[in-house]
Amino acid sequence: MSYAPVTHVLFDMDGLILNTEDLYTVAFQNILSKYGKEYTFDLKCQLMGCHAHETADKIIAALELPMNREQFMEETQKQFTCLFPDTKVLPGAKELIEHLHNHNIPIGLATSSSKESYDLKVNKHHKQLFSLFPYKTFGSSDPDVKKGKPHPDIFLVAAAKFPDKPKPEQCLVLEDAVNGVLAARAANMQVVMVPDSRLDKQLTKEATLVLNSLTEFKPELFGLPAFK
Ligand SMILES: O=c1[nH]cc([C@@H]2O[C@H](COP(=O)(O)O)[C@@H](O)[C@H]2O)c(=O)[nH]1
Numbered sequence: 001m002s003y004a005p006v007t008h009v010l011f012d013m014d015g016l017i018l019n020t021e022d023l024y025t026v027a028f029q030n031i032l033s034k035y036g037k038e039y040t041f042d043l044k045c046q047l048m049g050c051h052a053h054e055t056a057d058k059i060i061a062a063l064e065l066p067m068n069r070e071q072f073m074e075e076t077q078k079q080f081t082c083l084f085p086d087t088k089v090l091p092g093a094k095e096l097i098e099h100l101h102n103h104n105i106p107i108g109l110a111t112s113s114s115k116e117s118y119d120l121k122v123n124k125h126h127k128q129l130f131s132l133f134p135y136k137t138f139g140s141s142d143p144d145v146k147k148g149k150p151h152p153d154i155f156l157v158a159a160a161k162f163p164d165k166p167k168p169e170q171c172l173v174l175e176d177a178v179n180g181v182l183a184a185r186a187a188n189m190q191v192v193m194v195p196d197s198r199l200d201k202q203l204t205k206e207a208t209l210v211l212n213s214l215t216e217f218k219p220e221l222f223g224l225p226a227f228k
């Protein structure tokens with residue numbers, strides 16, 4: 001398969017740069033256990049990449065939880081405050097972000113997280129790494145991002161933040177989630193997917209390229225500078 005050259009790169013955050021997807025699973029299961037319910041991987045895959053309020057509504061409906069959106073979000077906030085500050089960077093992410101930064105490739109962050117959630121995940125240990133992103137989009141906080149992934153809004157808003165206004169075809173998206181891949185394709189961008197190893201291969205089909213880890217990523221495939 002051949003890939004088209006790009007000039008700009010948009011990074012997802014949760015499950016791509018940071019191991020926060022593991023932490024979301026723990027946080028949600030801690031709440032659901034109180035109601036005798038299970039946070040299955042199948043349900044998780046449907047929620048990954050959604051806005052925080054969309055997630056709350058969907059999980060309450062899917063599992064018939066006896067609470068409203070605000071109550072669910074209050075519960076999750078308590079969990080996140082304990083769990084997120086000690087999140088870890090996933091293999092290959094730091095090296096790739098620094099590599100693209102050092103070669104003056106414009107990079108942007110396009111996360112469905114809120115700014116508050118981002119601060120919890122980043123401020124304690126990862127401020128320096130994330131300072132390399134001059135342009136950041138927080139889907140759950142940004143009024144311009146009307147609909148969460150799988151809708152294309154977040155990547156179109158994130159691309160519009162680059163001062164030279166690249167066309168969607170010039171942007172490469174890096175994603176772990178099915179909804180994120182669908183959002184990137186809907187935005188007419190190529191997308192490299194690094195899925196959870198448990199994900200059904202059928203659900204990775206829309207991705208331009210699928211990798212086991214960011215350590216396998218070869219930037220030169222997309223016309224970007226190769227690692228030395
Ligand atoms: O197990 C889960 N993972 C992820 C999410 C949602 O996905 C977003 C992260 O998506 P992304 O990787 O696109 O930043 C989070 O803000 C959260 O709303 C969730 O609800 N449950």
Ligand SMILES: [Mg+2]
Nearest residue numbers: 012014015176
């Ligand atoms: Mg993600």
